[in-house]
Amino acid sequence: MYCMSALQRYSCLWMSIIFLFVLAGCEKNITQRKKVYFEDAEDGVAENILAIHRDGYPRGRIVRPFDGSNVIGNFNNMLVTIELDSVPSHNMVYVSFDLYIHDNWQSDVWNIRVNDLFQLSTTFSNNPNWSQSYPEWIGVMNMPARSNAFSTQKPGFCALDTSRDGTTHYKIVFARPHTEKNIKVQFNDVLQGSICDRSWSIDNVYIEVINN
Numbered sequence: 001m002y003c004m005s006a007l008q009r010y011s012c013l014w015m016s017i018i019f020l021f022v023l024a025g026c027e028k029n030i031t032q033r034k035k036v037y038f039e040d041a042e043d044g045v046a047e048n049i050l051a052i053h054r055d056g057y058p059r060g061r062i063v064r065p066f067d068g069s070n071v072i073g074n075f076n077n078m079l080v081t082i083e084l085d086s087v088p089s090h091n092m093v094y095v096s097f098d099l100y101i102h103d104n105w106q107s108d109v110w111n112i113r114v115n116d117l118f119q120l121s122t123t124f125s126n127n128p129n130w131s132q133s134y135p136e137w138i139g140v141m142n143m144p145a146r147s148n149a150f151s152t153q154k155p156g157f158c159a160l161d162t163s164r165d166g167t168t169h170y171k172i173v174f175a176r177p178h179t180e181k182n183i184k185v186q187f188n189d190v191l192q193g194s195i196c197d198r199s200w201s202i203d204n205v206y207i208e209v210i211n212n
Helices: 006-028
Strands: 032-039 049-053 063-066 069-075 078-084 092-103 108-114 117-124 151-154 167-177 183-190 198-211
Touching: 032 078, 069 078, 069 092, 078 198, 092 108, 108 167, 117 167, 183 198
Parallel strands: none
Antiparallel strands: 032 198, 049 078, 063 069, 069 198, 078 183, 092 167, 092 198, 108 117, 108 183, 151 167
């Protein structure tokens, strides 16, 4: 029979205590992620989304069919707000969505804000004769039209609806520090021309809170 000495038992006890402290410390550092919002509008409704024209009147219908699916849009000179209340405790917020830039954009401005703080202010172009700022901020660098696009092979929404490259599709993803109990994500444009000439839509909007 093998018998542990008093010294060995003492060493094993301390090793166990140290292991428990290390394990407890690791558990405290585990990143926790929780989905708090998703909207793809496939049921014809866009929950928790409000669209207001720059002149102050609300946009009525904000879900429309596009390229075999539903999108949230289309918008021109609109402020679009997604607002969530009483989200779980967190220190980061993560946002991802599809952005569709329809028809004749020519270095036109588009913005994202989170709880009134700018996440991005940029420009987009579908016309190769006009540069754009995206994926950079306005004023940082001039990029070729449609830079960093996920796809350019989609029809326009109105003015270029017969063109297979009338819409540019972008995948927008970001995370930023955030601790407030409400989350307010806002999108707006500063477009020239009519809604048929140029507009934008969003889809597959996903928001989660992160605690680490």
